Amino acid sequence: MRVLHTSDWHVGRTFHGRDLLAEQEAVLGGLADLVDTERVDVVVVSGDLYDRAVPSAEAVDTCARVLHAIAAAGARIIITPGNHDSAPRLGAFAAFAKAGGLHLRTAIADLHEPVLIDDAHGPVAFYGIPYLEPELARHALGDTELRGHAAVLGEAMRRIKADLAVRGTRSVVLAHAFVIGGEASDSERTIAVGGVPHVPGSLFDGIDYAALGHLHGPQTLAEHLRYSGSPMAYSFSEANHRKSVWLVELDANGLVGVERRELPVPRALGRLRGQIQDLLTDPTLDVEVEKFLTVELTDQVRPLDAMRRLRERFPYALHLDWLPEGGKPRVRRYTETVKGRTDEEVACCFVEDTRNSPPNDSERALLREALAAVAGKERE
Template structure:
């Protein structure tokens, strides 16, 4: 049996103000193609299906269409809710959808109710753990404390109890286990685009909570990574922050047979527009052929000029039209003035000095001659208007 492990689709997300729906459609086309070409039996989505609790109509329609295409390609679907999803909205109609091969696990009460997959005499029990907000579900789960580790431990205890009951019932010669969970497991590498799963702390759960399970399909961290032989993050299918510029995006193709986990391999998908993280002076960025490759990329640019260049974003976008983030980091280090702004203003000789001092304070660059003349003219006009009044 071939199972495609994915997570963190974040349908409806934007990238620094740029809508990503076209890129997400392209990724989903590739996913459906992989299902067809790799003869995938089951597609897993380990949380954060949507990017927000109230997705737009076009986003909901995209998910509906994609689920139908996956089913038409011959694969069943098992998905859970993440911390970005509204569990109740994503799970609406779940009991009806299950009859059509789409299994949704968004309720705490259902986490120990697996989807059963036949393996030529053996059985694969797939459990879906939705995102568990400790303060909301600790009491229901009987957890020792409203904390991520405690609620995940309580959830896994229920799953292990159900596994033991199935194995003792003897319905199948062997019962293997696969668990989906949307959480932050210790040892995982984070990206800038994930929302922290805790308030006031990291909230990571210990990896050994998953000991004894055949495969754990994790969601939440956006970098694809292996924490142990059986515990992995598939990562997000698209980069959602510049910190993911070096990621290779895709999922995992997980294979089970009667003996259990038989193999795991990466599946890669194209992400469309490249991400460029550039750091240089304005002159270098505008003139050097070294940066030609970034002209069609989404760019995060840090200027290292000692003085902040005029019209920096406007000039950069002439060569790099999709510059989305601009920062300044002078090569000589921050230009620090030993005097406070109030002290500097107190020493100003006239109104022109005050205006020029303010300009330097807010942009870290002194007024040039043309700017001083412009400010002087504005002050003269203001003075003349006051006299005439």
Template sequence: MRILHTSDWHLGRSFHREGLLGHQSAFMDHLLDVVTSEKVDVVVVAGDVYDRALPQVDAVRLADETLARLASSRAAVVVSSGNHDSAQRLGFGSRLIDTAGVFLRTDARGVGTPVLLGDEHGEVAFHALPYLDPTAMMEPWSLPVRSHEVVLTEAMRRVRADLATRPGVRSVVLAHAFVAGAAPSESERDISVGGVSRVPTSLFDDIDYVALGHLHGSHTLDERIRYSGSPLAYSFGEADQLKGSWLIDLGGSGVCAAEFVEAPVPRRLARLTGDLETLLTDPRLDIHGHDWLHVTLTDQLRPPQAMERLRRRFEHTLVLSFSPAGALLPTAPQTRATGRRDHDIALDFVRELRGVPASPAESALLLEACDACGDDTDLDTATGVD
């Protein structure tokens, strides 16, 4: 049986206010091409189909089109919900949709009931675990404590109870969790409870393949346990990650081959660091003309209109930060000296922040702002300015 493992589509997500739906649609086209070219039997999606519980209309439309296309393909589809999804909305109509070969598993009450699919070696039990919030599951499952490890331990107990009734049947588990041994990215929503969110790989002992979701980088924890990662980079911290899906061959006795299938990159991400003049003139940076950029300026003084000037060369500059070369670390805030005017304190702040004093026009504007916020809005007696 050939399985294509993907996760964390996050349909409807934006990237620093740039819409990604067109890029996500390109990935869906790629996914369908892989199903056809690689003769995929089952596509598994390990959570976070949508980016938010109430997805935008265009994101729902793309999900609908993708699942309809997959239903018309050669592959069956098994989908579990993630922590970004609304289990009720994603799972709506799942019993009807099952008949099309698309199995949406979002309800915790179904944990322990597999999707059974077969090949020449017999049946494979796909146990798709929806994201299980420890707080929500404490009462219905009578859990002794609130933790991800405890709730997943109970879920896997139910999975194994089912598998015990199916001797010789191979098993695939989909889970949306932070499993020890993998590193998170900055774009993932924290799912920790009391500071503890990791669960051990031992929870999945004796499972033939574990398709994990939640982390946006691909990881191989062992030959049986993998994260596919997200199909697109959703933060600049993911700029160097290779995005794609896992193509898994499940033989008669377990995983016999695994291949990572790279996803298309509609627009690359890059980080540039340097002084503004160099960034605007260095011909070696021409390769980044169409990239989404996070730029860090190292100028001693903040250049005026830096973002506008950068965007004239790099139109997709999205984030601008400053880290002056040789700058001292910030000192602890100074207590206000008795009798000092607000205007003087504001001028000191500007001088410390930029390294140069405020201009006369800026000083006048700051004075006007201080007077407007003070008790006496009529006159600054120290300067005679109304």
């Protein structure tokens, strides 16, 4: 059996305010081609199919088209919710979807009941563990003594292993968790609710393959224990990630091997640093024009209308910081800043601290007019 391990699609996510649905569909639609060319039997999504509990209609439509293409290419699909998804909404039509080869494993109480899929050697048991928020999960599992992520996931795996011992089949577990040894990036939402979020990898001992989700970088913690990562970069901290999925092969005895399949990059990420005039005129930066960019300006004086000017050359510039060479002026306490100063002096001081340059004569005149107008309203 050949299994394609994916996770953290986050359909509907934006990147510094920019809609990514077109890019997401382009990348995720390519999974159907992988199913066809690699003769994949099952595609798993280990949590965070959507980016939010109530996805937009456009996000749902995009996801539906991608899933339909994967199914049409010949694969069964198994999905579990992550910490971004709403398990009840995702699993609302699970019974109907099952008939079409889409298995939505969203109920904590049923996590020990596998999806059984046959190959030439018999059945493979796929266990889907929904994201387990400790406080909610301990009640759903019927054990209020459980505390923390490791405890609730440990109980989930105890139940799965008990069921597996009876069945005696090969096994794949989908889990959305922060396993010790994994490396985080800036785009994951913390799952540290009321305690330590990490869980030991030893919980997955005895499983043929554990398809992990939550961390956005592809990672190998053990041969049978891996994160596929997100299919696209969702923060500039992921600029060096090689986005990919894992192609997992099982034979009659269990795991045979795992291979990486890299995904296309719809738009690369880049970082620029320097003075704005240099960035706008340097011909060597032509290679950066089509990238999503984060820009750090080092001008001593904050440039006016900087983002608009940058986007005239770099239309996909998304994030801007101003960090003047040598550092910003010393930050003083508010009481120190205003003590003994007139309103006009405070306003001018604010402008100077904000852009590292005092206001010119016309700007001072404008500030006086504004202060006079405010004072006039206060007297009315």
